Amino acid sequence: MSPAAELAVDRPRSEVSVWIRPSRGWGFADLKELWRYRELIYFLIWRDVKVRYKQTLLGAAWAILKPFLSMVVFTVIFAGLAQLETDGIAPPVFYFSGLLPWVLFQDGVTKAGNSLVASSNLITKVYFPRMSIPLALVVSGLVDFALSFVVLLGMVAFYGIRLTSAAWLIPVFLGLALIASLGVGFWLAALNVSYRDVGYVTPFLVQAWMYASPVVYPATLIPEGFSRIVYGLNPMAGVVQGFRWAIVGAGAPSAGMLFASLGMGLVLLISGIFVFRRMERHFADIV
Amino acid sequence: MSDVVIRVESIGKRYRIGSRPGGYDTLRDAIAAALASAGRRKPTESGETIWAVRHVTFDVGRGQVLGIIGRNGAGKSTLLKLLARVTEPTEGQARIDGRVGSLLEVGTGFHPELTGRENVYLNGAILGMKRAEIDRKFDEIVEFSEVERFVDTPVKRYSSGMYLRLAFAVAAHLEPEILIVDEVLAVGDAEFQRKCLGKMSNVAREGRTVLFVSHNMSAILRLTERCLVLERGRIAMEAPTPEAVDYYMTAGDVAAGERRWGADSVPVDSPFRPVALRVLDPRGRIAERVASVEPFTVEFEYLLSRELTGLRVGLYLSTSRGEPLFTSFDTDDPARFEQWTSRPAGRFVSRCRVPANLLGAGTFVVGVNASAFRIRSFFTDERALTLTVDATGAPGSHWPEPRGGPLRPALEWDIVREAD
Numbered sequence: 001m002s003p004a005a006e007l008a009v010d011r012p013r014s015e016v017s018v019w020i021r022p023s024r025g026w027g028f029a030d031l032k033e034l035w036r037y038r039e040l041i042y043f044l045i046w047r048d049v050k051v052r053y054k055q056t057l058l059g060a061a062w063a064i065l066k067p068f069l070s071m072v073v074f075t076v077i078f079a080g081l082a083q084l085e086t087d088g089i090a091p092p093v094f095y096f097s098g099l100l101p102w103v104l105f106q107d108g109v110t111k112a113g114n115s116l117v118a119s120s121n122l123i124t125k126v127y128f129p130r131m132s133i134p135l136a137l138v139v140s141g142l143v144d145f146a147l148s149f150v151v152l153l154g155m156v157a158f159y160g161i162r163l164t165s166a167a168w169l170i171p172v173f174l175g176l177a178l179i180a181s182l183g184v185g186f187w188l189a190a191l192n193v194s195y196r197d198v199g200y201v202t203p204f205l206v207q208a209w210m211y212a213s214p215v216v217y218p219a220t221l222i223p224e225g226f227s228r229i230v231y232g233l234n235p236m237a238g239v240v241q242g243f244r245w246a247i248v249g250a251g252a253p254s255a256g257m258l259f260a261s262l263g264m265g266l267v268l269l270i271s272g273i274f275v276f277r278r279m280e281r282h283f284a285d286i287v
Numbered sequence: 288m289s290d291v292v293i294r295v296e297s298i299g300k301r302y303r304i305g306s307r308p309g310g311y312d313t314l315r316d317a318i319a320a321a322l323a324s325a326g327r328r329k330p331t332e333s334g335e336t337i338w339a340v341r342h343v344t345f346d347v348g349r350g351q352v353l354g355i356i357g358r359n360g361a362g363k364s365t366l367l368k369l370l371a372r373v374t375e376p377t378e379g380q381a382r383i384d385g386r387v388g389s390l391l392e393v394g395t396g397f398h399p400e401l402t403g404r405e406n407v408y409l410n411g412a413i414l415g416m417k418r419a420e421i422d423r424k425f426d427e428i429v430e431f432s433e434v435e436r437f438v439d440t441p442v443k444r445y446s447s448g449m450y451l452r453l454a455f456a457v458a459a460h461l462e463p464e465i466l467i468v469d470e471v472l473a474v475g476d477a478e479f480q481r482k483c484l485g486k487m488s489n490v491a492r493e494g495r496t497v498l499f500v501s502h503n504m505s506a507i508l509r510l511t512e513r514c515l516v517l518e519r520g521r522i523a524m525e526a527p528t529p530e531a532v533d534y535y536m537t538a539g540d541v542a543a544g545e546r547r548w549g550a551d552s553v554p555v556d557s558p559f560r561p562v563a564l565r566v567l568d569p570r571g572r573i574a575e576r577v578a579s580v581e582p583f584t585v586e587f588e589y590l591l592s593r594e595l596t597g598l599r600v601g602l603y604l605s606t607s608r609g610e611p612l613f614t615s616f617d618t619d620d621p622a623r624f625e626q627w628t629s630r631p632a633g634r635f636v637s638r639c640r641v642p643a644n645l646l647g648a649g650t651f652v653v654g655v656n657a658s659a660f661r662i663r664s665f666f667t668d669e670r671a672l673t674l675t676v677d678a679t680g681a682p683g684s685h686w687p688e689p690r691g692g693p694l695r696p697a698l699e700w701d702i703v704r705e706a707d
Contacts, residue, residue, distance in 0.1 A: 018372070018382070018383050054441075127387075128415075
């Protein structure tokens with residue numbers, strides 16, 4: 001025993017010991033392992049943020065310009081020409097507050113969906129929890145979100161809108177947006193490894209999804225009651241309408257719609273994790 | 288207590304081949320297959336499969352440096368990928384005690400837009416280093432890589448040599464308990480390779496366990512004590528290194544006279560594809576045996592799928608025990624080097640004439656290498672062919688006695704009687 005003890009003094013026996021064997025069946029995310037790799041996740045987020053606006057003239061201003069320009073277009077087309085109602089909210093604030101969580105979702109899903117294929121050189125060379133790649137890309141969207149959020153607060157002040165107590169729910173809706181992005185992101189990322197069709201489908205899916213969410217029109221256009229709950233099965237319906245309500249205090253989503261969105265968001269996330277984990281074992285072989 | 292840190296039990300990895308030529312299906316194919324197979328059971332299990340590795344069992348003790356050698360396609364890289372957990376085994380299992388660092392390819396995760404400094408941190412994290420650890424070793428890493436002046440420049444502006452040096456430096460400063468290394472020494476110039484080898488032997492001396500895959504027999508002989516020889520995915524031999532290298536260099540399925548390569552000998556995206564290597568006698572016939580007193584030609588035929596700059600194609604000649612005798616490149620001659628700074632796409636033959644009266648009797652191993660100096664190694668096969676030399680009629684053969692040493696050159700002698 002003594003040689004071992006000596007060894008242990010100068011180099012502690014490793015805390016990690018792993019079995020390598022074929023895995024079977026379905027499994028959930030290994031949260032402990034993800035936690036151990038938190039520094040890697042942090043660096044992946046940091047890389048994405050750092051690289052995103054490299055060699056652009058305007059740099060991080062793009063984070064604000066993207067939703068801002070969309071807001072201008074929407075204001076001209078939908079509020080100006082089409083005369084769509086905006087729940088009595090000033091149209092620029094209405095569109096911008098809807099675009100913020102939407103862009104977070106849209107960028108997150110698009111980037112996560114392509115993430116594994118784009119990182120194939122990593123996946124085929126080094127081990128780390130594969131989930132950290134789409135996870136990092138979705139979370140890194142929060143940086144852009146934070147920048148635009150400052151602009152949104154400025155607009156709120158400019159239009160003289162007073163925050164209501166609903167503002168406390170902003171983090172909740174933000175969390176729900178992340179849940180939905182991660183769920184869809186995991187699904188698309190895993191499928192994209194085997195089926196590159198995903199790359200072609202995603203832009204269309206995202207565009208259709210936006211029109212299925214109350215970004216350019218208020219959810220109150222949907223008849224109240226059962227239809228609104230069905231509408232809420234799009235998790236982004238609850239997120240966008242709820243987020244806007246939390247900012248401007250108007251157009252409160254119904255409880256039924258919110259629970260439908262929350263439920264569906266969780267279903268997407270959990271099923272996404274299972275599918276991802278199931279397909280993960282072949283990523284390195286087929287990517 | 289057992290001090291086995293890696294225990295591999297009958298591990299196997301099966302790949303499906305053929306059915307996925309592009310590497311992935313389309314959704315349409317999957318849907319069509321699903322419809323066609325409705326009611327039938329597991330149609331995907333059929334189709335052509337190949338066991339890249341199978342029935343591989345071995346143990347590695349703490350602090351041991353184990354070499355893994357074998358020809359291209361013998362399953363070395365697959366085995367390392369399994370142990371590095373990059374891919375999952377199809378059957379069998381392995382147990383690993385300790386933090387594993389793998390160097391399956393240097394520069395993994397380098398981002399061209401980020402600076403050298405930023406990439407050191409990112410790459411370190413990807414290889415499993417803690418941030419504090421990178422902070423501590425940062426200066427050392429930069430010094431090792433010799434890119435101090437450019438550490439805040441985006442790596443896309445680096446020369447490929449600088450890029451590789453920085454990448455290797457990060458990897459070399461990993462301090463895992465178990466280090467898995469695959470062919471990283473194929474990069475860089477001789478000076479840098481020497482530095483890397485030194486670093487690796489330090490790692491081993493510190494008592495860490497190393498698994499080392501290489502085609503470089505002299506590196507294997509220097510760094511490892513024991514070796515596995517893989518042949519077609521199985522362990523052909525496990526023995527002390529000199530014995531294993533001897534076996535690998537001469538026995539098994541090594542060709543003589545002519546060696547041809549299929550398309551699977553290099554990665555699909557490789558711009559360089561070896562076709563054949565031949566030994567020709569002075570009459571231009573393919574020869575397994577050559578006479579020591581006659582010159583012979585070694586020709587290497589290869590395809591370039593695109594223009595390559597700085598490509599050099601070389602021959603290694605070594606003894607059956609793996610001792611290198613010489614290395615010669617087709618652009619060693621400065622004039623030829625100028626003439627062939629780049630080669631267009633197409634089929635090439637590089638021919639090397641080996642003079643008469645150079646080699647002694649015995650078996651020799653011819654290896655080939657195609658690389659761009661300090662940039663990239665495209666293809667290496669250290670034992671592409673064996674060559675038997677018949678010393679009949681060689682200088683001094685009027686004395687029928689064996690002569691020491693692999694060479695038997697005809698040298699000029701003068702015998703002078705000096706005046707008293």
